[in-house]
Amino acid sequence: MFHWSLILVLDRIGLKPINTVLQVEKKSEITGIILAGGLNLRMGSNKALVCWRGKYLIDWVYSAICPLCSEIIISANEGDFSHLDAKIVPDRFNRIGPVAGIEAGLSSSKTDLNIIVSCDTPMLTTGFFRYMIREHEGFEISIPVHDGTNEPLIGIYNHSVLSRFQEAIARGQFKPPSIIKSCNYQEVPVGRELNFYTAELFLNLNSPEDLKQ
Numbered sequence: 001m002f003h004w005s006l007i008l009v010l011d012r013i014g015l016k017p018i019n020t021v022l023q024v025e026k027k028s029e030i031t032g033i034i035l036a037g038g039l040n041l042r043m044g045s046n047k048a049l050v051c052w053r054g055k056y057l058i059d060w061v062y063s064a065i066c067p068l069c070s071e072i073i074i075s076a077n078e079g080d081f082s083h084l085d086a087k088i089v090p091d092r093f094n095r096i097g098p099v100a101g102i103e104a105g106l107s108s109s110k111t112d113l114n115i116i117v118s119c120d121t122p123m124l125t126t127g128f129f130r131y132m133i134r135e136h137e138g139f140e141i142s143i144p145v146h147d148g149t150n151e152p153l154i155g156i157y158n159h160s161v162l163s164r165f166q167e168a169i170a171r172g173q174f175k176p177p178s179i180i181k182s183c184n185y186q187e188v189p190v191g192r193e194l195n196f197y198t199a200e201l202f203l204n205l206n207s208p209e210d211l212k213q
Helices: 004-012 019-026 057-068 098-108 126-135 159-170 176-181 208-212
Strands: 030-035 071-075 087-089 113-118 141-146 154-158 185-189
Touching: 030 057, 030 098, 057 071, 057 113, 057 126, 071 098, 087 098, 098 113, 098 159, 098 176, 113 126, 126 141, 126 154, 126 185, 154 159, 159 176
Parallel strands: 030 071, 030 113, 071 087, 141 185
Antiparallel strands: 113 154, 141 154
């Protein structure tokens, strides 16, 4: 029987996984949590369901993480996501930003490893997330850093950090970066030397102007 470690070995030496390996990868004990519960003030409508290049923004992200996850959770307070095989979880704390989505997603997750990703980053790939998982060992949170910028709403989160987020919310601390820094975290460099890298990899679409550009 194939094992997750074998997949990483194959990936490391550049071999493309055969169908059997992909099936095992799909069953890995990883939950994908898509953050789609924002106020959408800049977009003017539910950006998760905005169509871009022929697909909803959330569909791009879902497709990227689906091969790696045993379950996908969408953190959302509104919108119809019935076309996706996912569990919809609303925020338990209102109007405090993405920290509420992370808390809600981790509260509903049944796995130790969790992919956290915002719905407005459509160019992220399965290869990118596979790389982040591979680099995550020994840390509670791993977030990517590129061109001097880190991405706190994209990364791998252990379920054990849930209590840190809940404690921070109770204190009125709602900024994910400061909570992340209270955990055993790392910034994983992502650059042009990686075979999945593209100039658009971390494209973030927040407004109608972003969509046009």
